[in-house]
Amino acid sequence: MKVLVINCGSSSLKFQLIDVETEEVIVKGICDRIAIEGSRFVFSALNKETIDSKIVLKNHADAMKIILETLTDEKNGVIKSLDEITAVGHRVVHGGERFASSVIINDDVIKAIEECSDLAPLHNKANLTGIQACKKMMPETPMVAVFDTAFHQTMPEEAYLYGIPYDYYEKYKVRKYGFHGTSHAYVAQRAAVLMDKDQKELKLIVCHLGNGASVTAVKYGKSIDTSMGLTPLEGLIMGTRSGDIDPSVLGYIGNKENKGLEELMKMLNHDSGLLGLSGGESSDFRDIVSAYEKNDERAVRALKAFAYRTAKYIGSYTAAMNGVDGICFTAGIGENSGLVRDMICNYLTYLGLKLDPDKNEKRGKEQIITTQDSNVKVMVIPTNEELMIARETYKELKNGK
Numbered sequence: 001m002k003v004l005v006i007n008c009g010s011s012s013l014k015f016q017l018i019d020v021e022t023e024e025v026i027v028k029g030i031c032d033r034i035a036i037e038g039s040r041f042v043f044s045a046l047n048k049e050t051i052d053s054k055i056v057l058k059n060h061a062d063a064m065k066i067i068l069e070t071l072t073d074e075k076n077g078v079i080k081s082l083d084e085i086t087a088v089g090h091r092v093v094h095g096g097e098r099f100a101s102s103v104i105i106n107d108d109v110i111k112a113i114e115e116c117s118d119l120a121p122l123h124n125k126a127n128l129t130g131i132q133a134c135k136k137m138m139p140e141t142p143m144v145a146v147f148d149t150a151f152h153q154t155m156p157e158e159a160y161l162y163g164i165p166y167d168y169y170e171k172y173k174v175r176k177y178g179f180h181g182t183s184h185a186y187v188a189q190r191a192a193v194l195m196d197k198d199q200k201e202l203k204l205i206v207c208h209l210g211n212g213a214s215v216t217a218v219k220y221g222k223s224i225d226t227s228m229g230l231t232p233l234e235g236l237i238m239g240t241r242s243g244d245i246d247p248s249v250l251g252y253i254g255n256k257e258n259k260g261l262e263e264l265m266k267m268l269n270h271d272s273g274l275l276g277l278s279g280g281e282s283s284d285f286r287d288i289v290s291a292y293e294k295n296d297e298r299a300v301r302a303l304k305a306f307a308y309r310t311a312k313y314i315g316s317y318t319a320a321m322n323g324v325d326g327i328c329f330t331a332g333i334g335e336n337s338g339l340v341r342d343m344i345c346n347y348l349t350y351l352g353l354k355l356d357p358d359k360n361e362k363r364g365k366e367q368i369i370t371t372q373d374s375n376v377k378v379m380v381i382p383t384n385e386e387l388m389i390a391r392e393t394y395k396e397l398k399n400g401k
């Protein structure tokens, strides 16, 4: 049984065709720079040469068309007809309070996703474009929406409410939602396997450290708190996002520099984080690390602030769960940077946590990186959101029958 996984961004469409029984990735690829000059199509099929071509992609429908045509192409394709695709799983960023789990897409669901768009205008609109393009080309194939926010719907009220007038929650559902849920859920599942325990016995903290970054407290298999909020701006210092700040900073800078809210929000989302702290050096962690290794003052300050903020969240979630059994690192930075893992874990020795330096040096491999006698296990677990979306799609399909 094959599931096509679609992850649609505003100018890109990533896809994977996965055999859900063997969990083998049959094809993966991307349509990049959609509706921008220099569009590109990459299609990598198992045991075949990768196609990497420049083509005109005017919109997401064009992207879907080239993907489906190539999948069934006699020479480059991997299936004879689109009927071999049992279902399509779509990543959807914001499901609001309406969606606490994945759901089979119908007209009501599409309407509800549109309604949630208020909370994540750019993301949800792009996700809907992918759903509409698929619906048009494969009208009979069931589709499932898998939400980034769904895993966090188990957070208790005391974790998701902001300390502002309750009216705003009642009227507009202003609250913490959290994101990267598919990744946090996948990593927590894998952590339990690595620790040879049931998730229901474990208190875990998952650090998804990529260009966007968030930390989640997963208690007995459920998210009970997470660092991102109403939008992905809250929490950790990220590539270009500020993470937590005192909201008064906006009024203060706005007055000093005569800037409006829109411009200030743009500054917090696009010019801040590692990029802003390093004085415009880079938002890419690899650049920051190589500058740090040359003792570049700006990079040192950015990296130290990134590690400190992450460690602080781990500390607060240890308190939220009254203990922690395992801490997991995932995504581009978390999987690859032994340096940052070491800097973060240095704040946590009070837990009796002992990192194994040799294991911590290894990159991108799923493993426990603490010593045998460490009180808390630290793990590196490469995330796999696409596989999780395929699994969820399969599960919903079986439930729906």
Ligand code: AMP
Residues within 6 Å of the ligand: 209, 210, 211, 212, 239, 283, 284, 285, 286, 287, 289, 331, 332, 333, 336, 337
């Ligand atoms: P993601 O958003 O998960 O794709 O992660 C992107 C981030 O991971 C970027 O900031 C990259 O610089 C960072 N990254 C990727 N590979 C490495 C590496 N080998 N060492 C440090 N950071 C890395």
